[in-house]
Amino acid sequence: MIEKVEPIVQVRGVSKIYHVRTSIFRKIAFYALLNVSLEIPQGQVQAILGESGCGKSTLGRIVLDIEKPDEGEILWFGQRVSDLDKKTYKVLRPKIQAVFQDSFASLNPRFKIKEILMEPFVLNYPEEKKRTLEVVSDYLERVGLSKEYLERFPHQLSGGQRQRVALARALITNPSLIVLDEPTSALDMTIQSQILNLLMDLKKQYNLSYLLITHSLPVALEMADKITVMYLGRAVETFHPRLFYKIDHHPYTLLLFSSYPDPFANKPPATLYLRGEPASPLNRPKGCAFHPRCPEVEKICQEMEPPLKEKETLQEIACWKR
Amino acid sequence: MLRKIIQTKEGLFSAIVLGILVLTALLGPILYPYHPYEINVEKILQAPSLKHPLGTDLLGRDLLSRMIYGARISLQVSVVAVGISLIIGIFLGAIAGYLGSWVDQTISRFIDIMLCFPTIFLILAVIAYLEPSILTIMIVIGLTSWMSVARLVRAEFLSLKEREFVLSAKIYGASTFRIIFKHILPNALPPILVSASLGMGHAILIESALSFLGIGVQPPTPSWGNLLIEGKETMEIAWWLSVFPGLAILITVLAFILLGETLQEILNPRKR
Numbered sequence: 305m306i307e308k309v310e311p312i313v314q315v316r317g318v319s320k321i322y323h324v325r326t327s328i329f330r331k332i333a334f335y336a337l338l339n340v341s342l343e344i345p346q347g348q349v350q351a352i353l354g355e356s357g358c359g360k361s362t363l364g365r366i367v368l369d370i371e372k373p374d375e376g377e378i379l380w381f382g383q384r385v386s387d388l389d390k391k392t393y394k395v396l397r398p399k400i401q402a403v404f405q406d407s408f409a410s411l412n413p414r415f416k417i418k419e420i421l422m423e424p425f426v427l428n429y430p431e432e433k434k435r436t437l438e439v440v441s442d443y444l445e446r447v448g449l450s451k452e453y454l455e456r457f458p459h460q461l462s463g464g465q466r467q468r469v470a471l472a473r474a475l476i477t478n479p480s481l482i483v484l485d486e487p488t489s490a491l492d493m494t495i496q497s498q499i500l501n502l503l504m505d506l507k508k509q510y511n512l513s514y515l516l517i518t519h520s521l522p523v524a525l526e527m528a529d530k531i532t533v534m535y536l537g538r539a540v541e542t543f544h545p546r547l548f549y550k551i552d553h554h555p556y557t558l559l560l561f562s563s564y565p566d567p568f569a570n571k572p573p574a575t576l577y578l579r580g581e582p583a584s585p586l587n588r589p590k591g592c593a594f595h596p597r598c599p600e601v602e603k604i605c606q607e608m609e610p611p612l613k614e615k616e617t618l619q620e621i622a623c624w625k626r
Numbered sequence: 627m628l629r630k631i632i633q634t635k636e637g638l639f640s641a642i643v644l645g646i647l648v649l650t651a652l653l654g655p656i657l658y659p660y661h662p663y664e665i666n667v668e669k670i671l672q673a674p675s676l677k678h679p680l681g682t683d684l685l686g687r688d689l690l691s692r693m694i695y696g697a698r699i700s701l702q703v704s705v706v707a708v709g710i711s712l713i714i715g716i717f718l719g720a721i722a723g724y725l726g727s728w729v730d731q732t733i734s735r736f737i738d739i740m741l742c743f744p745t746i747f748l749i750l751a752v753i754a755y756l757e758p759s760i761l762t763i764m765i766v767i768g769l770t771s772w773m774s775v776a777r778l779v780r781a782e783f784l785s786l787k788e789r790e791f792v793l794s795a796k797i798y799g800a801s802t803f804r805i806i807f808k809h810i811l812p813n814a815l816p817p818i819l820v821s822a823s824l825g826m827g828h829a830i831l832i833e834s835a836l837s838f839l840g841i842g843v844q845p846p847t848p849s850w851g852n853l854l855i856e857g858k859e860t861m862e863i864a865w866w867l868s869v870f871p872g873l874a875i876l877i878t879v880l881a882f883i884l885l886g887e888t889l890q891e892i893l894n895p896r897k898r
Contacts, residue, residue, distance in 0.1 A: 368793075368797055370793055370796065370797070394799060397797070397798075397799050398797070398798050398799050400797070401797060401798070402793070402794065402797055404790040404793070404794075406790055409789045409790045409791065410789075410790035410791050410793075410794055411791055412791040412795075412809055412813070413791075413813065414812045414813055423795070423798070423800065424798035424799070427798060427799050427800060428798065428799060470794075473794065473798070474794075477798050477799075
């Protein structure tokens, strides 16, 4: 008998509303996330791609249960997070970990690396307390840092090293999913690829899943098993990176693609798609939110919002023209 | 940490001054040459001499002895007052900053209300209902000076609770108690220590001012403020009676302020 394997995380129709006070008398509500759904099976990398302010980090925080969704629900291992009793929550909580963009802010500046790594282990495996130091130095070595870093403070490490420590801290609770919120955006190119390679190695080794939040299309194409492109809080396209060049895309995905300069091309990049500023979620355009920037805009785009529907195999798209 | 403090000029100065002050306050009875209450009508208003290094007052009491005793009073008042203001300030500031929403609104408005009263008048109003004594002075100064600490702690908590290391601690299952006391508070400590140090100087000043107005420490108990007001009467014929207590207040407050600044420098973890 084959047991149905539950995805590690399911996001079902999640919306998040923020309120901004523009003056004492006016309070504007806006959707940071609007009806987003996705699921992350064991061992898969789901990438969220989009510009700043599109709600991708909010989605990560909701998956981590740092913030609560206003609509929709989050499921961890097939169970609604809002329904979990305290005991189950305590068991499942450490299974979903995170690595953030700002490596300095993500390590307590008053703790030594040793203490940073010891706390999550002792809290989650109190019965193995005696082995703590041994486990901690083991994990440090697995992320490529030697034991001598145990006694250092975070400010004595480089950005790449701190990111490795953050990764070791995430691994030490033995997680199933790690939310990677722009894990390499603050690093040098060479360090970036080192960290990305390390992430892929660790994924294989521990059968991890990642929710990779990034604004970099190349990183998403390299790492992900599935990419969701977001624009102003909505998923506008999901596709499989291996099919990237074979299928037609949402105009916004094309905009992202065309904005990457090709260092080996002998002509300047096409500027066809480069126009307009990202609209503010505070006054979301009517109809398709992308229409003010879209080169293929038609009347219907300005009036009605296109639904996200399946188009090709492994592709969903929200566009009237596709 | 002490080594770091005395490596700077300001730190060395404040360490020496405060060290001497604490020692004299502790060793008081052993150190003073005469009993601070001992009246000697034959030695009224003597200028500083070898027998009476800082001179004598209108009743022939030895000023040095009275100032040593006064150091004890002044230090005691400032330590307890700052202690009270720290306890209230850290507690209210921490819950306001960490919990946010209506709790924060309520506490912040309460702080605003408290800050509307000029401190000295607030204290005067309270003292009017209570018997002036060292204990009431300490408590009243503490109860009227916690607002700046609370504001500081609230602001620190507001920014620190959103920092990724706090989120990480939440994610790996640290309890709220642990997050507040192990992760946020130690990182909020430097500005608190600085403000505590400044607060000590401030408390000494307020105590002196209250004693000067006659509602603080009651004579014959000598506090520095008390000595100053006694000296005022005879300023033209016995300068030492107002100059030495005044200098003591000045130097001590200065030492606390400089200590605060030195702490601010060295408690920044990036500079260690």
